[in-house]
Amino acid sequence: MRTIRYHHIAQEVKSRILSGAYATGRLLPSESELSAEFSVSRVTVRKALEILRDEGLADSRQGFGWFVAGDTVRQPLARLATIEEQMRDSGATPERRVLEFAFEKAPKDVATALATTQVLRVKRVNLADGEPFAIVTVWCAAERGQHLSMADVERSPFYELLDVPLAGATQTIGADAATADEAALLKIPVGSPVLKCQRTTTSVDGVTVLVSRHVFPAHRTEFVVDLPFVDQSIAPSGLRLVE
Amino acid sequence: MRTIRYHHIAQEVKSRILSGAYATGRLLPSESELSAEFSVSRVTVRKALEILRDEGLADSRQGFGWFVAGDTVRQPLARLATIEEQMRDSGATPERRVLEFAFEKAPKDVATALATTQVLRVKRVNLADGEPFAIVTVWCAAERGQHLSMADVERSPFYELLDVPLAGATQTIGADAATADEAALLKIPVGSPVLKCQRTTTSVDGVTVLVSRHVFPAHRTEFVVDLPFVDQSIAPSGLRLVE
């Protein structure tokens, strides 16, 4: 197989650190334990950890172990709050309602991204405390979705249902005016501003496994992006002119 | 008629890169895999890939593989393409026009972020090929801006003018309807959707040195964010509910 494993492991450990699963100052599991957990050799685990050391996230002492760096130099970065965390914190109850669930022919751009024409499309609306805050449409290859039921999709996040190790994603964020359909679902006036974003998620093999589109009411939502480095421009990173 | 096959292959691979089928930074399929897919020899695939290397789109390392050029190994959380890159590629000429340049008392939120009340505020509009695509307002502490002139600000990006090593930034991205003022500057109808983002930039000392707000017309702009790892939620990373 053609995946470079220590990248994935570095990302996994990193996300655990950032999510607070490994608190600052505490020890990480030993190299042996991690190599057992991920079923890779100790050498590979080391490479992953050394990446984190280069990034200043972790450090080690011989004979002692690896620990989360950052007692002295506070990391000003990362730690993006996910919707779920925020809801937990504020005590709001999340809820998903599936609107459409269909195996069908993919739109052209989705078809090229997924490299299939036959896809499963799931459209649903997400609510926080009964108030809608997102319309989400997800496409995946039909064969991947064959064993999924509507109840599955309503209960669990899509990521957990796919039996594929996921690597990363790219997403575009734009704004638009709400269509009549969107306005009705989100309970906002037609034409009021919404955030629209499209995300493609890839597996560790580099295959695009998910395409999703999201619509958010602008008055309730905003994105937060942490940039570890600054670019040369005052223009916000990642902005792109579209035709 | 004699067709040169590696040109077509180069174009095909290129379109996959640009469409995001091969994510930035990730590995391309190996020369062997590609030669099997296109039913051509490895030599031909190589010629195609070498064209892409000449164009700066891809690169390779012996024993490692081909990958999408642009970010090398240890790229952090969010790798973002800048406006300037895109403009260079598309041949558009960027232009800045300063609208306001004043030393004054800071608004409350800016004052708390910068830990000063006396600030320099610069408001300007950015144009691409004569068309406005952004309204940018930048605040920095008055003492830092004392030696800056309007001409400086019009000529160079703000980052270069400050004699401080910058570490990173966090930015929020939201949407809103254009006000009359914004609409006039961006030449769009009042009330049409705009992307609004606010960024705070910190120095390596952890001090916030810049606060900036940006307004973009939604029909011309969108953000692209690469997420090296996925979070547990299908909801886009960094989205935040606001009150």
Added chain:
DNA sequence: AGGTATACAACTCTAATACAAGTGAGAACC
């Protein structure tokens, strides 16, 4: 000249193993 086929060298990643060197905690001893 473009394309195929083949072979080989050099490099990368990963696994498996071994050993050196440091740490920490408790046992043993004075």
Added chain:
DNA sequence: GGTTCTCACTTGTATTAGAGTTGTATACCT
């Protein structure tokens, strides 16, 4: 109590091997 010793465990480093990859050269076909 205080000190030393021992032992299990950890990281640091090196070596071997194999599979997979790019780099390069040669010969041949259309």
